């Protein structure tokens with residue numbers, strides 16, 4: 001039923017040092033092997049803090065794991081006198097396949113507007129990594145019934161100036177902020193409503209072929225117990241998982257939803 005290869009990405013946020021990271025990835029690899037996971041059927045990505053990436057790379061390369069990894073953010077700068085910033089080239093050099101940009105926690109706590117998210121997405125693409133561009137409304141907007149309109153405006157702003165070919169290859173994550181870390185899951189129909197609207201917007205701007213290719217994830221309190229219902233929806237191509245990605249069994253269960 002899946003029109004696109006599903007993707008499960010685990011965003012660890014600011015959790016786990018590099019030693020704990022190695023333990024978790026190892027356990028995840030074991031649990032997925034126990035569950036006879038087919039990586040060709042569902043792509044598995046972990047998104048650790050920057051400081052864990054080198055250790056994760058060493059483990060993935062050394063054990064030839066099929067798990068991919070990415071970063072939680074990237075600098076808008078290519079390098080130079082920008083203390084504390086991590087450039088796309090640095091992440092690419094560590095073997096990152098993905099870069100999360102515009103996570104609601106970055107938008108909220110670091111005042112990242114769509115323009116910045118857009119610059120970061122472009123940096124990831126220029127570094128030959130796939131951006132996972134996060135969008136989604138807060139509770140106030142949802143209560144006003146403006147969630148689709150709000151989210152589509154974020155999609156427009158975050159993807160501005162990115163060519164059709166690149167849009168087809170990137171990943172968009174719809175994460176209603178009220179469902180993140182709250183235990184409050186959007187219903188599969190809620191997820192489908194907005195993911196379908198996002199795909200519709202991509203079709204309007206870039207055409208049918210690109211819209212049929214772009215992967216759109218849902219994120220917000222996804223667990224092994226609720227993932228199947230979400231993944232049944234036609235326009236949901238995977239999940240961005242926060243809390244549940246810190247436990248190998250739980251995240252393994254999410255990846256092995258089929």
Ligand code: PEP
Nearest residue numbers: 180181219220221242243
């Ligand atoms: C997230 O932060 O991307 C997320 C979806 O978090 P959680 O799964 O913990 O709600």
